[in-house]
Amino acid sequence: MTTSALRTIAARGRAHRGRGMLRRTLLVLALPILLIGLWWFGSANSTNYLNPPLATIVSEFWPTWFGGDSLGQSRFVQDVIPSFLRIVAGYAIALVIGIAVGVLIGASKRLRSTLEPVIEFFRSIPPPVLVPIFMLFMGIGDGMKIAVIALGCVWPILLNTVEGVRGLDPVLRDTARSYRFTPVGTLRRLILPGASPHIVTGARQALSIGIILMVISEMFAAQDGLGFSIVQFQRSFAIPQMWGGVILLGVLGVAFALVFRVVSGAILKWYYGYLHTQRGGA
Amino acid sequence: MTLGLRARTGVSDTPGWVFGVAGLLVFAVILELVPRLGMVDARYLPPVSDMLGSLARIAAGGGFWVGLGETVLTWGIGLGIALIAGVGCGVLLGMVPWLREFTASTIEFLRPVPSVALIPVAVLLLGTGMMSTLLLVVYASFWQVLMQVMAGVQNLDPVAADTARSYRFRTVTRVRTLIWPTTLPFAMTGMRLAASVALILTVTGELLISGDGIGGALALARESGAVAPMYAYVIVAGVLGVLVNLLARLIEQRTLSWHPSIRSEVNA
Amino acid sequence: MSESSQSQPATLVVRGLGKTYSGRGEPVEAIQRLDFTVNAGELVCIVGPSGAGKTTLLRCLAGLLAPTVGDVTLSGTVITEPPAGLAVVLQEYGRSLFPWLTVAENIELPLQEKRVPAGRRKQLVQDAIEAVSLQGDEDKYPWQLSGGMQQRVAIARAVAYEPQVLLMDEPFAAVDAQTRFELEDLVRMLWERLGVTVVFVTHDIDEAIYLGQRVLVLSGRPTVLLEDVRVDLGVQRNQLNTRADAEFARLRTHVYELIQAAKRGARSVEEARLTH
Numbered sequence: 001m002t003t004s005a006l007r008t009i010a011a012r013g014r015a016h017r018g019r020g021m022l023r024r025t026l027l028v029l030a031l032p033i034l035l036i037g038l039w040w041f042g043s044a045n046s047t048n049y050l051n052p053p054l055a056t057i058v059s060e061f062w063p064t065w066f067g068g069d070s071l072g073q074s075r076f077v078q079d080v081i082p083s084f085l086r087i088v089a090g091y092a093i094a095l096v097i098g099i100a101v102g103v104l105i106g107a108s109k110r111l112r113s114t115l116e117p118v119i120e121f122f123r124s125i126p127p128p129v130l131v132p133i134f135m136l137f138m139g140i141g142d143g144m145k146i147a148v149i150a151l152g153c154v155w156p157i158l159l160n161t162v163e164g165v166r167g168l169d170p171v172l173r174d175t176a177r178s179y180r181f182t183p184v185g186t187l188r189r190l191i192l193p194g195a196s197p198h199i200v201t202g203a204r205q206a207l208s209i210g211i212i213l214m215v216i217s218e219m220f221a222a223q224d225g226l227g228f229s230i231v232q233f234q235r236s237f238a239i240p241q242m243w244g245g246v247i248l249l250g251v252l253g254v255a256f257a258l259v260f261r262v263v264s265g266a267i268l269k270w271y272y273g274y275l276h277t278q279r280g281g282a
Numbered sequence: 283m284t285l286g287l288r289a290r291t292g293v294s295d296t297p298g299w300v301f302g303v304a305g306l307l308v309f310a311v312i313l314e315l316v317p318r319l320g321m322v323d324a325r326y327l328p329p330v331s332d333m334l335g336s337l338a339r340i341a342a343g344g345g346f347w348v349g350l351g352e353t354v355l356t357w358g359i360g361l362g363i364a365l366i367a368g369v370g371c372g373v374l375l376g377m378v379p380w381l382r383e384f385t386a387s388t389i390e391f392l393r394p395v396p397s398v399a400l401i402p403v404a405v406l407l408l409g410t411g412m413m414s415t416l417l418l419v420v421y422a423s424f425w426q427v428l429m430q431v432m433a434g435v436q437n438l439d440p441v442a443a444d445t446a447r448s449y450r451f452r453t454v455t456r457v458r459t460l461i462w463p464t465t466l467p468f469a470m471t472g473m474r475l476a477a478s479v480a481l482i483l484t485v486t487g488e489l490l491i492s493g494d495g496i497g498g499a500l501a502l503a504r505e506s507g508a509v510a511p512m513y514a515y516v517i518v519a520g521v522l523g524v525l526v527n528l529l530a531r532l533i534e535q536r537t538l539s540w541h542p543s544i545r546s547e548v549n550a
Numbered sequence: 551m552s553e554s555s556q557s558q559p560a561t562l563v564v565r566g567l568g569k570t571y572s573g574r575g576e577p578v579e580a581i582q583r584l585d586f587t588v589n590a591g592e593l594v595c596i597v598g599p600s601g602a603g604k605t606t607l608l609r610c611l612a613g614l615l616a617p618t619v620g621d622v623t624l625s626g627t628v629i630t631e632p633p634a635g636l637a638v639v640l641q642e643y644g645r646s647l648f649p650w651l652t653v654a655e656n657i658e659l660p661l662q663e664k665r666v667p668a669g670r671r672k673q674l675v676q677d678a679i680e681a682v683s684l685q686g687d688e689d690k691y692p693w694q695l696s697g698g699m700q701q702r703v704a705i706a707r708a709v710a711y712e713p714q715v716l717l718m719d720e721p722f723a724a725v726d727a728q729t730r731f732e733l734e735d736l737v738r739m740l741w742e743r744l745g746v747t748v749v750f751v752t753h754d755i756d757e758a759i760y761l762g763q764r765v766l767v768l769s770g771r772p773t774v775l776l777e778d779v780r781v782d783l784g785v786q787r788n789q790l791n792t793r794a795d796a797e798f799a800r801l802r803t804h805v806y807e808l809i810q811a812a813k814r815g816a817r818s819v820e821e822a823r824l825t826h
Contacts, residue, residue, distance in 0.1 A: 024383075027383045027384055027386075027387075028386070028387040029387070030384060031384055031385055031387065031388045032387060032388055032391070035388065050406050050407060110301060113298035113299070113301040113302055113305075114301040114302065114304060114305040115305050116298075116302055116305070117302040117303070117305060117306050118305050118306055118309045120524060120527075121306075121520050121521075121524060122520070123523075124478075124520050124521075124522075124523025124524040124526070124527055125516060125519055125520035125523055126481050126482040126484075126485040126486070126519050126523055127482065128482060128485050128486040128489055128490075128497070129485055129489070129497065129500055129515070129516050129519045130516075131489070132489075132500060132501065132504040132512060133512065133513070133516060135504070136326045136327075136509065136512075137326050137327075169645050171640055171642045171645040171646045172645065172646065172648065174609075174614050174638075174640065174646075175638075175640065175646045175648075177614060177631075177632050178612050178613070178614060178632040178636070178637070178638045179632070179637070179659075179660035179663060179664075179711065180632055180634060180663065180664070181660075181663045182663060185662075185663045189648075189659060189662075189663075190648070193648070193650045194648075194650075196650070208394070208396065209482070211396040211398075212396055212397070212398050212482070212483075212486065215396060215398040215399065215401075216398060216486055216489070216490065219398075219401065219490055220489070220490065227398075230399075230401075230402050231401075231402060233402070234402035234405065234406065239406070242402050242403075242406075243403075245402075246399045246400070246402065246403055249395075249396060249399040250395040250396070250399050252396075253394045253395050253396045253399070254391055254394045254395065256394065257393075257394035270649060270650040270651075270691055271649075271650070273691060273693065273694070274649045274691070274693045277693045277694065278693070
């Protein structure tokens with residue numbers, strides 16, 4: 001084969017790679033653009049007040065959430081930030097309690113069989129029914145919402161942690177024992193990392209429950225928050241604003257999922273590689 | 283046993299469920315005593331005996347069973363629609379690579395959108411009946427099934443796939459003999475995950491939108507300040523949840539019993 | 551690796567050791583009675599037919615399992631839990647490495663738990679990696695390595711720990727023959743260099759004779775000691791000449807016959823009725 005022929009092949013390869021990039025970008029963007037375009041033009045001349053033009057929804061978005069005398073007075077700071085803080089607080093509490101109790105229960109067979117039915121019952125209660133119960137004790141303040149989120153999120157985390165601790169390889173346990181790991185060392189360097197794939201699975205399930213509970217508790221009983229705002233818009237028939245709120249809530253969910261994926265990806269980097277080789281990939 | 287060796291107690295012969303029953307009993311006794319001893323205000327947390335008494339009175343009336351039926355019906359229909367749609371779309375997307383690539387970004391965006399965001403939209407467009415609740419239920423459980431099924435189809439044994447191609451199986455044959463058996467366990471895992479999600483959204487919809495079913499009864503009890511019945515409905519919801527989980531797990535295991543590996547859910 | 555850093559090797563004494571598993575159902579007597587001593591700095595191999603309670607014995611030696619009767623002492627102290635200065639290389643080497651840590655981190659972890667200062671830790675890890683020829687693989691994860699390489703990591707981890715006693719449970723059972731020879735020479739080399747007491751459990755007769763100064767031959771379950779065989783093959787051994795040695799062949803036949811007899815249920819040398 002001549003050098004020029006080789007060069008042509010190389011050039012073709014580069015062009016192919018270039019086209020590959022372009023193709024991928026197109027594939028990622030095509031359907032979203034298509035759908036948004038359909039909505040935009042399909043609703044452009046809509047007179048149905050339930051289905052306002054997307055253009056109106058978009059133009060109302062900024063003044064609705066960021067308008068006001070100052071940023072501090074805007075709905076974003078008054079409603080979205082409190083919602084955000086509630087879910088972060090409730091979720092964090094659930095993580096700490098779920099992992100701590102999960103490790104304890106996972107470590108003891110007897111404790112596990114004693115508590116299993118009670119836990120099984122609690123985790124089966126659809127968490128939204130907790131909202132009215134917690135209102136009895138805590139009124140409709142932040143405490144109630146954080147408690148509801150925490151209690152709803154704790155079960156998947158707890159149960160998956162138990163599963164993870166129970167599933168730890170006994171050979172690893174023996175290794176840690178024979179090298180005389182301290183109890184703290186065993187927890188930090190064996191149990192937590194070993195159970196982390198399960199814990200992350202539980203935490204992922206808990207996150208979607210947490211968002212649901214945040215919204216429900218605010219829709220059910222609140223004076224502020226994203227869920228409260230959306231319901232208020234709906235009841236006052238401020239439809240473009242309501243749509244804006246729904247979109248904002250959607251974006252919030254997507255943002256949480258994205259952050260979660262980045263964090264869990266970093267924690268479980270080893271695990272994905274490990275799985276890959278276990279399946280005979282490498 | 284000699285020289286200070288730590289006595290290794292033999293594994294106790296007491297079966298696990300004895301401890302489980304004991305755990306439940308202890309828990310019930312605590313819940314009974316805490317309000318009776320005045321540690322928590324009984325107006326907020328009535329003793330367990332009151333809750334169960336209230337439950338018995340409620341269950342004696344016909345309205346309760348109608349409500350329970352409504353909840354189960356909404357749950358079942360929603361889950362059924364999600365299953366059919368999820369399996370259909372999942373197999374299609376799993377089999378057709380360009381379609382999968384085409385929809386990937388949209389799915390990745392729509393999946394984490396919390397279903398409860400749809401509540402106001404559903405109420406405006408579909409009213410406050412069962413349809414709105416169904417929309418929430420289907421939306422939330424659809425993704426669970428879809429993701430599992432897609433993973434299942436893509437998990438196809440490459441050797442088997444090549445064999446099928448070299449024998450020029452027709453598409454229908456490929457689906458029936460190759461894709462469906464591989465996908466079934468995944469679909470069942472998706473079903474199990476979707477079953478509990480569907481119940482959560484059913485109760486949510488009843489609580490916030492329709493006022494039907496168990497969720498609606500709970501909302502009504504709250505508005506009339508009937509605390510013991512509120513707890514009774516929570517217990518009913520919990521028992522319903524336990525039954526849903528047990529049933530889903532039973533079906534999953536039945537379907538998987540022939541399968542070499544009981545799969546854990548995919549980390550999607 | 552600096553010889554001076556090595557702590558004094560230690561004597562392992564097994565007295566009247568027996569182990570009966572009493573789970574649900576019938577109790578199973580794995581080890582009936584074992585008495586033997588492994589002197590400081592010795593390399594002793596333990597062989598026996600499969601199911602001879604070899605792993606049970608090793609777990610008792612390691613302090614991972616409490617014997618039902620009798621005891622094990624290390625330098626005069628009764629072992630009730632994994633003692634300091636003892637390292638174990640387990641049969642399931644792949645599973646004994648922490649999959650979330652790199653090779654270097656795996657080797658370093660026991661040292662961190664032992665509170666070895668950071669500078670010294672790095673040195674020990676580096677030395678151990680060189681000793682088992684793993685240079686260049688420090689930052690890989692164990693699951694990225696082949697079985698033989700993984701076993702090297704497990705050995706390096708044990709070596710870096712600076713044990714007085716090194717216990718190895720069929721460490722090479724799952725690696726290919728080529729790698730196995732290399733790893734056997736590695737064990738001999740490390741033992742000579744570090745002067746540790748080594749107990750090496752294997753089901754491979756050739757391996758036991760090639761490695762050991764003594765070979766303890768176990769009976770079938772419930773286990774007793776059939777014979778304590780001296781191996782006079784000198785200190786310098788290599789795969790080619792040692793295995794071709796007439797004495798090697800004699801020992802090999804002897805141990806082979808013992809094991810065959812053990813499989814038939816022989817519980818002493820007399821019962822074994824050897825042909826020579």
